[in-house]
Amino acid sequence: MSTAKGDPERAVDGFIAVADLLDEPRLARLYTHVLRSDDVTIDEIVADLGIPRTTAYSDAASLVELGVLTRDETQKTHTYTALSVVLTTILDEDEYTITPTLIDAIGRAPRDPDLSLLVEKHGIGKLAAALTYAIPYTEGTMSERVAARELDLQSAFGIAVLHALREVVLDMQEHDRYFDRIRNARDNPPREDG
Amino acid sequence: MTELDTANAGNPAWIADTGLFIACGRQQNDKYTALARFAQRHDRTFVIPHRVYDELGGAPERSTPDETPINTAIDAGWVRVADPPNYANSTVATVMDDVRGYIARASNRNEDTIEKADTALAGVAAQLLDGDEAAYIYLLTTDIHAGEGSVAAVEDAGFDGQIEVVDGFELIEEITS
Numbered sequence: 005m006s007t008a009k010g011d012p013e014r015a016v017d018g019f020i021a022v023a024d025l026l027d028e029p030r031l032a033r034l035y036t037h038v039l040r041s042d043d044v045t046i047d048e049i050v051a052d053l054g055i056p057r058t059t060a061y062s063d064a065a066s067l068v069e070l071g072v073l074t075r076d077e078t079q080k081t082h083t084y085t086a087l088s089v090v091l092t093t094i095l096d097e098d099e100y101t102i103t104p105t106l107i108d109a110i111g112r113a114p115r116d117p118d119l120s121l122l123v124e125k126h127g128i129g130k131l132a133a134a135l136t137y138a139i140p141y142t143e144g145t146m147s148e149r150v151a152a153r154e155l156d157l158q159s160a161f162g163i164a165v166l167h168a169l170r171e172v173v174l175d176m177q178e179h180d181r182y183f184d185r186i187r188n189a190r191d192n193p194p195r196e197d198g
Numbered sequence: 199m200t201e202l203d204t205a206n207a208g209n210p211a212w213i214a215d216t217g218l219f220i221a222c223g224r225q226q227n228d229k230y231t232a233l234a235r236f237a238q239r240h241d242r243t244f245v246i247p248h249r250v251y252d253e254l255g256g257a258p259e260r261s262t263p264d265e266t267p268i269n270t271a272i273d274a275g276w277v278r279v280a281d282p283p284n285y286a287n288s289t290v291a292t293v294m295d296d297v298r299g300y301i302a303r304a305s306n307r308n309e310d311t312i313e314k315a316d317t318a319l320a321g322v323a324a325q326l327l328d329g330d331e332a333a334y335i336y337l338l339t340t341d342i343h344a345g346e347g348s349v350a351a352v353e354d355a356g357f358d359g360q361i362e363v364v365d366g367f368e369l370i371e372e373i374t375s
Contacts, residue, residue, distance in 0.1 A: 118224065118262050125258070140305075148217060148341040149316045150305045160253040160263035164220045167340065190306050 021070040022091045025107050026128060030055075033111030034063050035072055039086035039104055040179045046082070090182040103182040106132055109172045118164040122157075130155070133189075138169030140190035154194050211332035213322055214244040214277070216253045216263070217340030218366040223262045229374050230266070236373045237276035244271075244338065245280045245326070247318035283321030293317075293324040293351045300347030320348035327357045340366040 025032045037053055038044055044052075049060045064084055067073040076083045092101045109131055113119040123131055134155055140146035152162025177183050222230040237244060246268075257263035271277040285291050297317040302309040319337060326332040335352070339345040345363035352361045 117260060117265075121258065121261055144343045145304060145306075147301045147305045147316070147344045149344070150301065150307060150312065153311075153313075158253075158257055160216050160220060160257040161261045163217050163253075163340070164224060164257075164262040167217065167221055167224055193307055193311075 017071060018089065019091060021072050022089055022102055022107075024070055025072070025089075026102070026110055029111050029114050030059075031063055031067060031111075032107045034060070035067055035086055036104055036108040036111055036176070036179075038064075038067075038073055038084050039088070040175065043076070043083045043085055045084075049084070088181045090185060092185075100132060100187060101182070101185045102132070103186055104180045105172060105176040105183060105186060106135055108176050108180075109135060109169060112168070112172065116168050118161070118168045121161075122165050134165050135169055135172070136187045136189040136192070138166050138173050139186060139188050141166050142170045142173040146190050151189070154189070208334075209332055210334040210336060211323075211326050212242055212244050212336045212338060213280075213319060213326075214246050214250070215319055215337070215339035215341060215345075215366070216250045218244075218338045218369070219250075219254060219266045219268065220263050221340050221366050221370055223266050229370055232374045233370070234271065234274070234276055238274075243275065244277050245322060246277060247280050247322045248282055249315050249318040251279050280322045281325070283318065283325055287325065287328060289328045289355050290321055290324045293348075293355050294321045296320075296351035296354060297344070297347045300350060301344055304343050304347060316344070317348070319344070320351055323348060323352050323361060324355060324357075327352065327360060333360065335361040336364050337361065338364045338366055338369060 025035055033053065034049065037049065041048070041052070046057065046060050046064065049055070049064070050057050053060070064073060064075070068075050072087055072089055074085050074087065076085065088104060089107070090101060090103050092099065109119065110128065113123050113131070119131065122134065137146055137151035137155060141148065141151055148163045148166055149159055151166055152159045155162055157165065218233075219230075222233050251268065254263045254266050254268045268277065272279065283290050283294065294314060294317040297320040298312045298314070299309055301316060302312045319339065323335045323337065327335065337345050337348055342363065342365060349361050349363055353359070
């Protein structure tokens with residue numbers, strides 16, 4: 005993949021890579037695990053994630069192919085490193101910046117009862133919206149019930165989703181170099197006509 | 199050392215918020231068992247606003263709050279549902295109004311977007327103190343910022359030094375580590 009600035013080919017390939025990660029929680033989980041660990045071997049991935057070796061090999065190869073992991077082949081045992089991805093989508097007046105933190109939330113969803121229920125009932129867009137509340141919530145500047153109401157979720161379920169995403173935020177804020185670019189719902193009250 | 203082990207005054211009450219039960223259930227069920235054991239070992243009853251009971255009971259199927267055995271806890275005696283806040287009591291009404299303002303400012307929202315029910319925790323605290331049913335309040339919540347608003351409002355109503363927030367995440371960490 006070319007790295008020239010303003011390269012349209014790279015931009016579109018990057019969009020497809022991010023879309024694939026959003027669509028495939030298994031790849032998302034592997035990607036953010038490598039991002040947090042840095043320089044990991046297949047053996048370590050297998051041990052940490054508890055996935056079959058063949059899956060680890062083929063998924064890591066897919067992520068290298070997508071351009072979001074690199075494989076260092078200079079050592080006898082190959083190691084993997086993740087590249088931080090960031091993608092800003094703009095649809096009419098609506099804008100959202102996707103960073104590894106959202107990808108981490110997607111990777112966790114199948115194993116988390118509240119996140120999987122959220123995605124099943126409301127889609128990935130709602131998960132992305134909930135993350136914008138989980139950030140100020142984790143910082144202690146957004147109340148649980150205000151967030152639940154604005155997300156249009158039943159209070160207790162909304163709180164459970166915030167708790168799940170709080171773990172994502174705490175784990176990712178140090179490793180996601182684009183963390184500050186994620187929208188913060190505290191700064192953006194919902195539109196009156198919403 | 200759990201903060202709750204140090205009774206700052208005689209006759210304390212422990213008011214628990216929805217998030218405390220969810221945080222226990224989300225981890226593993228053994229954390230919920232640990233909370234029950236903790237309450238029973240120290241002979242404590244967690245008081246919950248009716249709002250909390252309704253929230254846990256109204257959660258969608260298969261979510262963590264839906265799986266929370268709150269009725270079992272009530273039957274076992276370590277959780278009790280509080281009397282509804284008496285809005286005719288001016289102390290209770292003032293505290294609840296103040297908490298609304300606090301939550302709105304802290305969350306950067308208009309006060310009219312904060313519902314009265316959001317302040318139920320503080321309402322129950324004020325009612326227990328005002329009716330001399332408790333002399334000291336521990337607020338167990340995972341909504342730290344709403345908890346702090348409750349403390350400020352209750353103290354302003356003349357109960358200075360009679361209430362504190364206990365971070366639900368930290369409490370669970372402590373009783374299960």
